Amino acid sequence: MPTIFDALNIGVSGIFVNKAAINTTGNNVANVNTPGYSRERVDILPSMPMYSYAGVFGTGAKIDQIISTRDELIDRRVRASNQEMSYYNKLNSSMDEIQSIFNEENGVGLKGAMDQFFNAWHALSLNPDLETARQQVIEKGLTLSKAIKDANASLNQIKTNLDDQVSSTVTEINSLSKRIAQLNYEIKKAELGDKDHANTLRDQRSVLLEKLSSIADVTILEGSYNNQTKPEMTVLLGGMPLVSGKDYNELTAEKLNGSEYYRVYFVEPSNAKVDITSRIKNGSLGAILNLRDKIISEYKNNIDEIAKTLIQEINKIHSSGAGLTPYSQIEGIYAADPNAALSIPNATGLDIAVKTGSFKLKVIDENNNEVGVFTIPVNEDDHLQAQDPSDEHSLIERFNNIMQGYAQMSISPAGKVQIKAIGNYKFAFTYDSSNLLAATGINTFFTGHNSSDIDVNRIVQNDPSKIAAGKTLNPGDSSNAQTIAQVQLNKVMVNNTQTIDEYYNAFLGSIGSTKQRFDEIYKAKEAVYQQLKTTQQSLEGVSLDEEAANLIKFQRAYQANAKFISVVDDMTQTLINMVR
Template sequence: MPSIFDALNIGTSGLNVAQNAINITGNNVANANTPGYTDESPTITESYPTNTPTGQYGLGATIQTITSSRNQLLDSTLNQQLNSQAYYQTLNDNLSQIQNIFNETKGTGLATALNNFFSSWQTLSSSPDLATARGQVIQSGQTLVQAIQSSYSSLQQLNSNLNSQVVSNINQINTLTKNIANINDEIKLASLSPSQSANTLIDQRNQLVQQLQKIANVTVLSNTYSSGSQGQSIGANQNEMTILLGGMPIVSGINSTNLTTQASSSGKNVDVVFNGQAITNKITGGSLGAVIQLANQTSPSNSSNPSAPNTINYMDTLNTLANSIINQVNILHSGGSGLSAYTQTQGTYALTSASNPVSQSEQAGVNLPIKDGTLSVNVYDSNNNLVNTVSIAIGSNDSFSTISQKFNNALGQYGISMSLSGISQGNVQITSNNGNQFSFAGDTSNFLASVGINTFFRGTNASNIGVNSVVANDQSKIAAGESLSPGDNSNALAIANLQTQNVMDSNTQTINQYYESFVGQIGSLAQSNQNILNSQNSMVSQTQSLVQSQEGVSLDQEAANLIKYQMAYQASAQFISIVNQMTQSLINMVQ
C-alpha cells in the first residue's frame, strides 16, 4: 500500500505539472504576436503506478513532452502559395515599369513619334523642294530615333537592375541556407532523446524556410514531424532536412552549399551556379524566378537565353520594330534622289569580305539581304544636266567584287567608280573623278540599302539607330524623288505610304499596328498578372488565417488554460497541506 510519503510525492508532482503548464501558457501569451511562433501545449501523462496486492496505485503526473500545434501539410500549402505570390508580385512590380517605358497616354510616346515621322514625309511630298519641309523630316526622324533609343535605354537599365537583383537574391539564399543548416545542428543537439523537443528552434527554422520559399522554388525534404497532422509531436529526426533548388541540395542536414553567380554565356545576363553547374533555367518560381524571366525578356534573346513560353521579349520586339523601320525606309530612300547630286558617297555598313556574297558579309548585322534586281544611276555633268541613266543587274548571290566590276564597267566611262575602303573589310565607296555627278534612280536589288549608301537611317536596331549624317548635315540629300527634277515627290510619297503598308509580322501588319499590338500585349499581360496576383493574395490571406487558427495563440484559450492550471496548482497545494497535517498527526501519535 502507498505510504504517506507517496502522497507527498503525488502532491509535489501535481504542483510541478501545474507550475510548468502555467509557464508554457505564459510563454504562449508572451509570444502571441511573435512571427512564426506556434502554440505549445503540455502533454500530461500519469506517472508509472505502483503495484500492490489490492491493485495499482497512481503516483501522480508528469509532463511527457511539450507539443507544438504545427500542421506540416498546412505549412507546406502556405509556403507554395507564398512562392507563387512572390513570383507574381515581382512580375507586377516590373511590368508596371515596362508599362511606363511604353506609356502612350501623354501623346509623347513612340506611337506619336512614328505618326509624326510619316506625316512629315507626307508634308514633304506636297512641297518636295521646300527647305522647312525637309527640315521637319530631319527633326521628326531624330525625334523618332530618340524615342526608340530612350525605350531601349530604359529596358537596358531595367535589365541591369534585374541582374543586380539576381545577385542580391543569391546572397540572401546563401545566408538563409547557412542559418538553416546551423539551426539543424542545434536541433540535433537539443533532441538527443525522443522525449526532448526543440519547438523554438523548429519555429525559427520554419520562418527561414518560408523566407527561402518566397525567393525561389525550393523543394523541402524533411522528417521534422513524426505523428498526425493536427497536434504534431517532435521526433528524433528533426535535423534531417534537405532543401533542393533545381534538383541540387543547397541544404543537407547540418551542411549547406553556397550558390554563386557568373555572366551567362551570352554575356547579357547573370547565371546562377551550383558547384560549377548553371541551374538558372531550373529556377522558375518565387521572386528570383520572376527576376530571371524578366531579365531574359529585357535582353536580346539567343539560343542560350530563351524567354519563358507565352511571354514577350520586350527587347527583341523593340529591335524588330527599329530594324524594320530602318530597312523599309532605307530601301526606298537609297534608290531615290535629293535636290543635289553626289560627287562622292560612302556606305554606313562595313563588309567583311569582297569575295563572299554581300548578304553573307554584312558585319553590321543588317537583316537585309540583297536580291535579284536592278540598280539605276543617273549621271549628271557639272551643270546638273542629265547625261545618262545607267542600270546594272545585280544577283542575290553576287559578291562585292562582282557588283563593283559590273558597276565600274558600266559607269567607268563617266569617271564614276565603286570601291571598298580598307583591305580585309570596309565601307562601299562611290566616287566621281572627272567632274561628273551622280544620283540614284531606283534599286530593286536592295544593294544600296544593304551597304548603307544614300540611306536615311543608319544602324541596325534600337540601340544604334540614328539619322544618317549625310542627310542630317545636308537637307538637299533627302531623297524625295527619283531625279533632280524640281517637284519630284515620288519617293517622299512612297515613304509616307509605308505607314499603311503591311511590312511587319510576315506582311500581316503595318509598322503602327505592330507597335500598337505590342503595347496592347503589355497592357493585357499586366492586367492578367494583376488579376492572378489579386487571387493569389486572397488565397494567401485565407491560408494564413487558417494557419493562425490552428497554429497561432488564442488568448481566450490561454486565459481558460491559465485558470485551469491555477486551480490545479491550488488543489495540489491544498492536497500537500492536508498530507502535511496528516504527517504531523502521525508524528504526534508516535510521540
C-alpha cells in the same frame, strides 16, 4: 497501501506540473508577436501508480514533454503557396515598370513619335522644296529614333537590374542555406533524448525555410540520421542538395563561357560547377530569370522588329530617290564582305539581301546639265570585289566599266562601298530595284541596324537638301516622299500581314493583357496564401483568449494542489498530536 507522505507527493507533483503549465502559457503570451513561433503546450500524464492488495492507487501527475503545436502539413502548403505568390508578385511588379516605358497617353510615346514622323513626310510631299518641311522630317526622324532607342535602353536597364538581383539573390540563398544547416546541427544535438523537442530551433528553421521557399522552388525532404529516428533535413534546388543535414553547398552567380548575364551554378564539393539556371522556375528568383531571359528579351525583339522594319523600308525607298542636290562622293554606312554573295545577308554582314535588279545614276556636269542616266545591272549572286581577271560577277568591275570617265566604285579601308565622281561630274540616284543601295547604306535616311542604334543619317542631318523627296533633282518632285508617307499604311510586318501601327498596337495589347493576367493570378495566389496563413495561425499560433483561459485553469489547479497539501499538512499535524 499509500501513506500520508504519498499524498503529500501527489500534491507536490500537482504543484510542479501546473507551475510548468503556467510558465509555458506565459511563454506563449510573451511570443504572441514573434514571427514563426508555434504555440507550446505541456503534455501531462499520470505518474506511475502504486499497486497494493487493495488495488491500484494514483501517485499524482508528471510532465511527459513540452511539445509544439506545429503542423508540418500546413507548413508545407504555406511554403508552396508562398513560392507561387512570390513568383507572380515579382512578375507583376516588373510588368508595372515595363508598362511605364510604353506610355502612350496624350500622344506621348513611340506611337506618337511614329505618327509625327510619317505626318512630316506627308507634309514634305506637299511642299518638297520647302526648307522647313525638310527640317521637320529630320527633327521627327530624330525624335522617333530617340523614342525607339529610349525604349530599348529602358528595357536593357530593367534587364540589367534583374541581372544584378540574380547575384544578390544567390548570395541570400547561400546565407539562408548556411543558417538552416547550422540549425539542423543544433536541432540534432538538442534532440538526443527521446522526448527532447527543440521547439524554438525548429521555429527558427521554419521561418528560414519559408523565406527560402519564397525565393526559389526548393524541395524539402526529411530523412534520418544513420539508423536513428531523428529527422535530418535535406533541401534541394534544381535537383542539387543545397542543404544535407549539417552540411550545405553554395551557389554562385557568374558570367562564364562568354555569357552576357549571370548564370546560377551549383558548386559541388569538388568545386565543379553545374549550371542550374534553367531548373529554377518558381519563387522570386524564378520570376527574375523568366523576366530577364524570356519576357523582356521578347519585348526587345518586338522593338527591334519595328526599328529594323522602319530602317529597311524607309531606306529602300529613300536610297532609290534624289534630293535637291547631287553627290560628288558618298560612302555606305554598312560594311560588307567583298567576296561574299550579296544575296546572303549573314555572309556579307548586311541586313538586307540584295536581289537581281538594277540601280540608276543620273550624271550631272559642272554646269548642272544632265549628261545621262546610267543603269547598273545587279545579280543576286554578285559579289563586290573581282576574284580574278575573268570574274563577271564583280559589281565593282561592272560599275566602273559602265561609269567609266564619270564615277568610280571601290571598297574603303573600313570595308564600305564608296562611289566618287570623276573630275567635276556629280551624280544622283533615281532608281534601285536590287536593294543594293539600301543594303550597303548609300543614300539612306536612317542608319543603324535595330533599336539600339537607329539614327538619322548624318549626311541628311548636315544637309537637308539630300533628303530624297523625289526621283529626280526637280524641286517639285515629291514622288518619293509620298511613297515613304505611305509606308505607315503598308503591311510590312509579320510576313506582310500587318502594318507597323497594327504590329505596335498588338505589342502594347500583349503587354497590357500579360500585366492583367499576372495581376489576377497574383491576387488569387495571395488570397490562397493568406487563407493558409490564417489556418496556420489558428493551428499553431497563440490565441490570447485561449491562453488567458488556460492561465486561469492552471492557476486554479495550482491553488487546489496547494490547498490539498495544506489539508495533508493538517492531517500530519493531527497524527503528530495523537502521538504526544
